[in-house]
Amino acid sequence: MKHLIAFAAVILSACASAPAGPTVDMPAFATLTGEPPIIIAHRGASGLYPEHTIKAYTAAIAQGADFIEPDLVMTKDGVLIARHDHYLSATTNVADHPEFADRKRVRATPLGDQDDWWTDDFTLAEIKTLKARQQFELRSMAYNDQLDIVTFDEVIDLVLASAAKGRPVGLHVEAKWPGYFSSVGLDMVDPILTALEKKGVKAAGVPVFIQCFEPPFLAALSEKSDLPTIQNMVGPPYAAMMGLDYKLEEMTTTTGVGAEKSMVVNKDGTVSDFVQRAHAMGLLVHVFTVRDDRPGEGFADSKAELRALINAGVDGIWVDYPETAVAVRGAR
Numbered sequence: 001m002k003h004l005i006a007f008a009a010v011i012l013s014a015c016a017s018a019p020a021g022p023t024v025d026m027p028a029f030a031t032l033t034g035e036p037p038i039i040i041a042h043r044g045a046s047g048l049y050p051e052h053t054i055k056a057y058t059a060a061i062a063q064g065a066d067f068i069e070p071d072l073v074m075t076k077d078g079v080l081i082a083r084h085d086h087y088l089s090a091t092t093n094v095a096d097h098p099e100f101a102d103r104k105r106v107r108a109t110p111l112g113d114q115d116d117w118w119t120d121d122f123t124l125a126e127i128k129t130l131k132a133r134q135q136f137e138l139r140s141m142a143y144n145d146q147l148d149i150v151t152f153d154e155v156i157d158l159v160l161a162s163a164a165k166g167r168p169v170g171l172h173v174e175a176k177w178p179g180y181f182s183s184v185g186l187d188m189v190d191p192i193l194t195a196l197e198k199k200g201v202k203a204a205g206v207p208v209f210i211q212c213f214e215p216p217f218l219a220a221l222s223e224k225s226d227l228p229t230i231q232n233m234v235g236p237p238y239a240a241m242m243g244l245d246y247k248l249e250e251m252t253t254t255t256g257v258g259a260e261k262s263m264v265v266n267k268d269g270t271v272s273d274f275v276q277r278a279h280a281m282g283l284l285v286h287v288f289t290v291r292d293d294r295p296g297e298g299f300a301d302s303k304a305e306l307r308a309l310i311n312a313g314v315d316g317i318w319v320d321y322p323e324t325a326v327a328v329r330g331a332r
């Protein structure tokens with residue numbers, strides 16, 4: 001139950017705007033602490049704006065998210081930037097930059113060969129010449145080619161500024177592909193910890209989770225830090241394809257797990273025993289990802305899905321539309 005008591009205070013503070021619970025002995029929420037689940041803005045308010053941009057993060061903060069989520073990858077010159085993928089074609093206008101045409105190359109990935117532009121073939125200065133794009137067809141393209149790709153430092157600055165204005169919001173930081181980056185001399189552990197320390201994140205009272213799909217990264221980070229860690233888990237078929245096929249009961253050294261929502265609620269709306277088993281181990285359960293425009297199978301809409309997850313006792317939910325999730329949680 002690593003860091004749990006200290007973190008319960010953080011969650012209490014982050015959710016201070018939630019309505020008071022009923023005056024009975026039963027906690028209002030079936031979370032590990034009995035406190036409301038945290039709402040994690042998945043890549044910012046990514047349903048509304050291009051993901052991992054200041055615009056998306058700022059909207060998420062304004063909508064009441066408890067945490068914003070920067071996924072991190074690295075540039076050639078060792079700078080952490082906020083991107084979900086280490087390829088650039090899906091969420092930037094790199095293909096429209098003729099000066100980078102010869103930078104496109106095929107790489108082998110756990111999901112097969114891919115011909116693309118890769119963050120670690122670009123310096124930060126080059127990345128800063130690109131602009132972000134919305135990658136999902138049915139979402140607004142109105143902000144395409146206007147918003148910058150941002151560094152981890154810039155994301156930290158945003159939450160520090162928000163905390164200084166009296167609106168503390170946490171950082172739910174994911175290291176993406178750290179094993180790959182380490183293999184090319186771009187280890188991510190020290191840059192992440194150094195950035196947080198140099199910026200004074202702890203002193204500012206900004207809560208932080210560090211999450212990853214790769215257990216060795218979290219183990220290495222925990223040797224140097226007492227930050228709470230979330231071991232992400234992926235279901236079939238990707239678990240086997242990506243070499244991430246491990247079991248809940250193997251998660252004995254992290255603060256919690258990041259679970260696919262299908263591990264928690266079944267297609268018929270019934271609940272699995274996943275949360276119960278995790279809580280029995282003292283593990284927090286954060287689940288991904290709820291989207292207003294793509295509710296999970298079996299649910300009429302994202303509100304029904306959010307209610308089912310909250311009823312199941314999850315401790316945190318990644319969402320693309322924070323405003324909806326904050327409202328559903330508040331309705332308890």
Ligand code: G3P
Nearest residue numbers: 071174232258288289318
């Ligand atoms: O990190 C867990 C959550 O964000 C969902 O995964 O692939 O969108 O980063 P992903």
Ligand code: CA
Nearest residue numbers: 069070071174
């Ligand atoms: Ca993520």
